[in-house]
Amino acid sequence: MKHDARAEEGVLYQLKTRGPQTAAQAARRLSVTAMAVRQHLYRLKLAGLVEFSDERRKVGxxxxxxxxxxxxxxxxxxxxxxxxxxxxxxxxxxFGEAGMDKLLRERTRRQLEEYRARLRPAGTSIAKRALALAEVRREQGYMAGCTRMPDGSMLLAENHCPICAAASACQGLCREELSLFRAVLGDKARVERTDHILAGARRCAYRISISD
Incomplete structure (x- = not known):
C-alpha cells in the first residue's frame, strides 16, 4: 500500500479526538475501508505512535x-x-508563589473579558453559551467539542491541551481554567471537571448543568 501521510494523520486525529477504538469504528468515521485503516495502523505501530490490546466481547x-x-x-x-x-x-x-498567583489571576481576568465578549451573542442559554465556549476553545487549539447528554446537561470535551507542559509545571493554570469556565457561563451554570489530562485521562472534560 502506498504511504499516505494525510490518511495516517486522519487516523491519528480520530484516536486523539474519539479515544481508543477498533479499525472498523475509525473506518466508519473516515468513510474508508477497515482494511485501509488497519494498514495505516500497523504502519503507525511500527513508528511507535499507536498500540493495541485485544479485548474480549460477550459474543464473537x-x-x-x-x-x-x-x-x-x-x-x-x-x-x-x-x-x-x-x-x-x-x-x-x-516573585514567589504569591507572585505566580497574581500573574494567573491577571491572565484569567484578561481571558474572562475576551470570552464574555465572544459568548455575548449566545444570550443567556447555558447550552448555547457552552457551545460558544467550545468554539472559542477549539480555535485556541484544544480540539474542543460540546454535546448534550441524555440528562440534559452539556459535556465540554477538550481532546488536546496546547499548554500541557505549562499546566504540569503550574497546576494553578488548571484551577484558574475551571474558575474561568464557571465565571463565563454564569451563576446559573454548575461546572464540574469529570476528566483531567494531568490525572491520567486522555482528555479534559467538563459537565455543565443548571445549578439548583
Missing part, C-alpha cells in the same frame, strides 16, 4: 482496540511549552 472474537502511545503527543504540539515552563520557573524564583 476479541476486538482489537487501538490507542495512541505517549510518543504520539509530539504530533499534537504543546504551544511554546519549553519556553513557558522556563518563564514559570523564573516568575516563581523572582
Amino acid at each position: 472474537r476479541p476486538a482489537r482496540v487501538w490507542r495512541l502511545t505517549s510518543a504520539a503527543a509530539e504530533r499534537f504540539p504543546d504551544t511554546h511549552g519549553e519556553l513557558t515552563v522556563e518563564i514559570i520557573a523564573a516568575v516563581r524564583a523572582t
